[in-house]
Amino acid sequence: MRWDHSLLRWIAAGPGGRGDAMAAPSPSRPDRAEALAWLHESDPARLEVLWRWADDVRRARVGDEVHLRGLIEVSNNCHRQCHYCGLRAGIRELSRYRMTADEVAVCARQAVEYGFGTVVLQAGEDEALTADWVEGLIRRIKEETGLAVTLSLGERSSAELAAWRRAGADRYLLRIETSNAELFARIHPSKAGAPSRADRLLLAREMGYEIGSGVMVGLPGQSLEDLANDLDLFARLDLDMIGIGPFIPHPATPLGREALQRSVADRIGDRELMTYKMLALTRLACPEANIPSTTALATINVAAGRELGLQRGANVVMPNLTPPKYRVLYEVYPGKPCTHETADALQGRLDSRIQGIGRRRGSGPGGRRRS
């Protein structure tokens, strides 16, 4: 069904039908042309329709629970040279750290105390995080906490992924960053001939992982057509988790410098608004996916980005549990909020922010729903 028909039918259902997607037949998802039309849309009144549509589908398909994932940034060492990332190899001004297994275990216990169901172990591509070390860490966290474990450790080998899955890891995150192969190659030097990220994700799924991916919005050279293709790819991969955030120029990186010099807004326009559109369209394309309201979004709109993301398609938040002395060094992009805030203080504000938008925190591991 075409978007214009489905949308008209949905609007015609009136305020009652519009407010409750469980009761009203939910319109079919936008196809590529329809998604592209939304990406071009700038009329705030029409965009309200998109926000409502995404929020209705979110409520109907994944409910009002906001799942909390405790993020632990295990190491900021990285041997890659990604053009956008503040952890890229060769940035000399950055002090590098690697947490000990004991330090990670303390953070995982904190996640339990806070009532989170999942910890996310994230790091740069750090070869010193050996297969055995990570495997031991996963087993330890599983034994000591029973939490769901999500890994976000970059492009690792299939042998490593298999070993970590056997050790009990539940989910693997690897953003494709953009579905535009030429743009991807331009901003990710080296690793020629390596399997694509999409192939790695599919392999991880075969091993039994839930798989997550996502993109940055507003990369220099990225077009709205690219974003529409990203949405198509999310649906074709049937992703379990999808993270979308605005590109934030980091002045110590080549892409950051390029963007700061020639205005990053040249093709995509307002990156914050475009990120909300992508969140909403992602919810429509993948109604049952777990979709975080990302830290990058909360960085470019500190006051309301987190909440607006949750109201326009997202259902997950990833509070940062990394010890503050390391957190300040995990500067993928500048200006991350809460860099200096203790996890305790954050915890105090989380519930009120979630309840403030009429939602409630999730319980349990909060895995992918399938209806």
Ligand code: 5AD
């Ligand atoms: N701006 C926004 N997001 C970024 N990431 C890396 N660098 C930047 C940046 N400059 C995102 C990438 C990566 C995730 C961990 O952080 O999408 O996958």
